[in-house]
Amino acid sequence: MTAKVVTISSGKGGVGKTTTTANLAVALASQGQKVTCIDADIGLRNLDVVMGLENRIVYDLVEVVEGRCRVRQAMIRDKRLPELYLIPSAQTRDKNSVSPSDMIALCDELRPEMDWILIDCPAGIERGFRNAIAPADLVLVVTNPEVSSVRDADRIIGLVEAEEKGPAQLIINRLNPALVKRGDMLTAEDVLELLAIELIGVIPEDENVVISTNRGQPVTLDGKNRAAVAFHNIARRLRGEKVPFMNLEEKDGFFDRFARLFRTGGSNA
Amino acid sequence: MSSNVTIKGIKEGLLVTMGEGNWNDLKEALFRQIEDKAAFFQGARMALDVGPHVIHAAEMGVLRDRLAEKNITLWAVLSTSQVTEHTAQNLGLVIRLVSARPETEAQAEALSRMADTTISSSEERALFVQRTLRSGYKIEFPGHVTVVGDVNAGAEVIAGGSVLIWGKLRGVVHAGAGGDEKAVVCAMELTPTQLRIASKVAIPPKRKGKLLPEMAFIQDGQVVAEEWTAKGK
Numbered sequence: 001m002t003a004k005v006v007t008i009s010s011g012k013g014g015v016g017k018t019t020t021t022a023n024l025a026v027a028l029a030s031q032g033q034k035v036t037c038i039d040a041d042i043g044l045r046n047l048d049v050v051m052g053l054e055n056r057i058v059y060d061l062v063e064v065v066e067g068r069c070r071v072r073q074a075m076i077r078d079k080r081l082p083e084l085y086l087i088p089s090a091q092t093r094d095k096n097s098v099s100p101s102d103m104i105a106l107c108d109e110l111r112p113e114m115d116w117i118l119i120d121c122p123a124g125i126e127r128g129f130r131n132a133i134a135p136a137d138l139v140l141v142v143t144n145p146e147v148s149s150v151r152d153a154d155r156i157i158g159l160v161e162a163e164e165k166g167p168a169q170l171i172i173n174r175l176n177p178a179l180v181k182r183g184d185m186l187t188a189e190d191v192l193e194l195l196a197i198e199l200i201g202v203i204p205e206d207e208n209v210v211i212s213t214n215r216g217q218p219v220t221l222d223g224k225n226r227a228a229v230a231f232h233n234i235a236r237r238l239r240g241e242k243v244p245f246m247n248l249e250e251k252d253g254f255f256d257r258f259a260r261l262f263r264t265g266g267s268n269a
Numbered sequence: 270m271s272s273n274v275t276i277k278g279i280k281e282g283l284l285v286t287m288g289e290g291n292w293n294d295l296k297e298a299l300f301r302q303i304e305d306k307a308a309f310f311q312g313a314r315m316a317l318d319v320g321p322h323v324i325h326a327a328e329m330g331v332l333r334d335r336l337a338e339k340n341i342t343l344w345a346v347l348s349t350s351q352v353t354e355h356t357a358q359n360l361g362l363v364i365r366l367v368s369a370r371p372e373t374e375a376q377a378e379a380l381s382r383m384a385d386t387t388i389s390s391s392e393e394r395a396l397f398v399q400r401t402l403r404s405g406y407k408i409e410f411p412g413h414v415t416v417v418g419d420v421n422a423g424a425e426v427i428a429g430g431s432v433l434i435w436g437k438l439r440g441v442v443h444a445g446a447g448g449d450e451k452a453v454v455c456a457m458e459l460t461p462t463q464l465r466i467a468s469k470v471a472i473p474p475k476r477k478g479k480l481l482p483e484m485a486f487i488q489d490g491q492v493v494a495e496e497w498t499a500k501g502k
């Protein structure tokens with residue numbers, strides 16, 4: 001077994017890196033894969049919260065890197081799935097306490113035991129970003145269908161190419177079919193046309209994501225809603241399967257109903 | 270060995286020139302000097318002239334990080350190696366000191382080697398860039414610039430001469446940056462964030478749909494665009 005290291009990045013903050021990391025980890029693990037997530041957002045730890053593992057933290061990434069504990073000791077096992085682990089980030093340290101070579105060494109140690117290592121990258125293009133992409137075999141870039149987020153994704157894609165980690169693959173998160181239909185949101189095609197890289201998945205805007213995040217239960221654990229299906233599809237594509245993209249404009253398909261719910265429900269501004 | 274690393278002050282900060290010898294030795298010599306003269310280097314902006322040394326992205330990234338740890342900003346890498354120059358450009362570093370006019374033949378020669386391909390006659394020099402310029406990339410060149418690829422929003426091309434883009438222009442282009450009002454900007458799709466020719470600034474209106482190739486130039490003191498028919502004007 002040699003794990004593939006996948007870094008989930010974005011440039012702009014708040015577009016859904018942590019959500020994506022947690023849900024892809026759950027999707028892969030529920031497909032029988034051995035997965036470790038690493039929260040590389042030092043100082044702004046939150047992957048543990050999203051995964052609902054906060055109260056089990058004893059050691060963190062910085063302590064592993066500084067040799068104060070063994071890697072195994074810092075790996076929190078998610079009991080809901082057979083082989084899912086989290087190495088949490090440190091809340092009280094700054095990102096200079098970890099270097100790119102530390103991240104490479106850590107991943108090299110984990111590789112033989114895992115199928116996947118997912119790294120949740122901090123926002124920005126500074127040291128934390130370079131730490132997170134240093135060990136990556138593949139970089140996923142998350143963007144929202146919105147101009148400023150796409151602009152930052154473009155910057156990240158350029159930097160990933162420059163670090164010879166390319167080509168990155170794209171995840172479009174929070175696509176709102178109702179807004180797209182009204183012409184008030186960039187379409188997936190618009191985004192792809194601008195960024196010109198391979199698309200690995202589109203995740204709809206879904207209030208279940210917010211609800212489940214607050215409960216520390218990634219939406220993919222429950223598997224039924226559209227966001228969960230989208231994350232499962234990405235996991236399958238990562239594993240090399242050819243999975244057709246959900247048709248967002250399908251007549252009377254889920255998305256039409258979805259869109260109608262949005263218009264009448266009005267719970268999401 | 271440290272005699273092979275020379276340091277001098279320039280307008281933009283420090284210019285460090287790596288001489289001949291093993292790259293790792295040179296690098297260590299540099300860091301020894303930094304240790305010795307910590308106060309001098311503290312907070313410095315450094316341009317690094319590596320001569321013919323070939324440096325790949327990972328190596329250059331590590332170097333930049335190590336310098337950053339010493340509170341030194343590596344902002345430019347000068348090299349006669351195309352690979353190194355490419356790497357630097359890709360990492361968003363400046364590859365040419367704007368203020369340093371080539372004074373000697375040798376310098377002009379070195380400058381022309383920095384471009385992907387340069388065509389140089391006595392007066393005209395052109396830079397040929399074969400890739401899409403993504404947000405955050407900036408190219409500055411005293412002559413003409415040709416880009417085969419798109420210039421995305423957030424990317425910038427500043428040229429002393431004309432700019433020809435075989436792709437979509439969505440970023441910022443400044444042609445005739447030294448004041449040449451005859452400079453033109455051509456693109457397959459001309460939808461820049463902002464376009465400048467010499468001292469004139471134009472902010473084109475938002476347009477949708479399929480666009481024809483266009484050329485922008487100065488006419489009666491205004492930047493105008495018309496269909497680009499390759500006939501020139």
Ligand SMILES: Nc1ncnc2c1ncn2[C@@H]1O[C@H](COP(=O)(O)OP(=O)(O)OP(=O)(O)O)[C@@H](O)[C@H]1O
Pocket residue numbers: 010012013014015016017018019020041122123173174175203204205206207209210213227
């Ligand atoms: N598909 C979605 N539908 C609805 N809400 C979403 C979706 N994806 C993410 N969100 C919400 O967006 C917010 C930001 O998400 P998240 O924390 O994953 O972003 P991030 O990129 O990790 O942010 P940061 O840059 O701060 O680390 C969260 O409240 C999350 O619940």
Ligand SMILES: [Mg+2]
Pocket residue numbers: 017018019041046120
């Ligand atoms: Mg996050």
